[in-house]
Amino acid sequence: MNLFNVDENYQNPTMEGYYGDFGGAYIPEMLYGNVETLKTQYLQIMQDPIFQAEFQYLLKDYVGRPTPLFLAERLSKEIGATIYLKREDLCHTGAHKINNTVGQIILAQRLGKKKIIAETGAGQHGVATATVCALKGMECVIYMGEKDIERQAPNVARMKMLGATVIPAKSGSKTLKDATNEAIRAWINEPNETHYIIGSVVGPHPYPDMVARFQSVISEEIRKQLKEKTGNELPTHVVACVGGGSNAAGAFYHFLNEPSVNLVAVEAAGHGVNSGLSAATTQLGTPGILHGSKSIVMQTSDGQVVEPHSISAGLDYPGIGPLHAFLYESKRGIFLSATDEEALESAFHLSKIEGIIPALETAHAFSVLPKMNLKASDVVVVCLSGRGDKDLATYMEHL
């Protein structure tokens, strides 16, 4: 049992976007207008019945929700606990990312925007953004690290086929951090007609809260489905991988104020937490500001942001959303990590025993199950955030 105080603040940051000491909006004045408009309008728009009707309709008939909650029998037997998989990999475009992009595209239309920009790491968010832009006939520009463009070629092709322009981010480590920098700069350069769809629970307020709310459909469904299947809507554990943390935020959201539910976030340890090639932000980071919010950041003692490493492009990020930083600091969340090698093993293992090929990001979440000392009475929900098609090139190297 956790020893924490249930705090409304886990679901509702302050007016200025703070979860404890983390969050806020550390943005240049050039972005003030856009961010202020979002800040004053997002909750109102999201709670509007007409907005909700369209959002729910698209989630159901376009995304394919609700996604199943699947009892993984062979995995359960092996681990010695009851393991359910929340099948976000079955969403249209193959990952949870589209829950957020569907919401934000409707919101962007409400704000009268004509053009969408987005950053992407693994390309899942880029594809999900390009998809909803095609659906709504909006211009779409995706910023993607040059290194990620190489290692996620199928997703780049998908974005282009969907009509998006993919611009390589060539600065820094040429991965997700740099793609995010480029997207923010592009937004600064044309703020009036453009909406920036951030793909994770990062960025200046209100993005972390807004994205968490759009993704919260994951835990909303888990509660209902678990109740139907077990008679109890609360699991003992929810496990999700964390880069910026959007699938984890969505999977945790409706359990944040349920003290009996252990929230387990799994970071990418890369070659090992202390190897110098890692993306385990809570283990290696310190409080700092990155991409417009105060959180935990991997950085040098001089405050320069460090280039992380993970085999999975989606977790290759030197920060973490402010909600997660607060979950870590307040000990409401349990933060574990899995190495590149462990994630690869888990991906192959899950494929063989459950017939599901997960994304490399998602595979990290499975790696910690054997280490959690689970009991037979435990009911664990793992957020199966994405499918592995995009990672086949990497998997083929290890067949």
Added chain:
Amino acid sequence: MSKLELVFKEKSKRVLNVYCTAGYPSLDSTMKVMGSLQKNGADIIELGMPYSDPLADGEVIQVSSIKALANGMNIAVLFDQIKDMRKSISIPVILMGYMNPILQYGFENFCKKAKEVGVDGLILPDLPLFEFEQSYGKIITENNLDFIFLVTPETPVDRIKKLDSLSNGFLYAVSSSATTGKDKDFNVVAQYLQKLQAMQLKNPILVGFGIKDKATFDAATLHTQGAIIGSAYIQQLTKGGDIETTTSQFLNSVLGA
């Protein structure tokens, strides 16, 4: 009267503020660049503290920052380099940088040290008004440093007034909502600058972003007290060659001297 106020008291038109990146082009060039700027007609120096993820900066300044970091620049090294600057530099020096490196150095220590070495003011683009009023502003004021806010063509009138009231030295008018180093349409910019001029603000106005030569400097200073040049100067330094010669040629071309 602060050093910045004195500048505008003595010169109400065509005040030139030039940006340079500390530790660029080489680690030890900081003082040399500053000396050349002073000698060749700059009225104010804006000294950039390099950061790995500078959101408001365009490619030219980003590249100079990455090079400066690779050269070994950081805040502690910078303070050491400029500890005796007041023996040779008499014009105001403003530090420009991003919050994260300053937070790691320690915000209060940073302000104390800046004052101690003779820095006059700060420009911190990612320190927003709300956070300034919550805590940081007090520390800046206690250390007698001027703080300069940015305003853009999209900033509402009430907010411009508020940002002006909290700024000291001058108000930084971003010529259009954009990162540094982009070309601007100066007819559009002129309307916005006339609007600012008509507001009769407490502070003089310096225009930045997109000022790169005599034509843009003349246009920008038509309705304001002066302008800030950054990327265009860094570009000249990037070409290599003698710093003194480069700076003299560039500033002469801008000022039409």
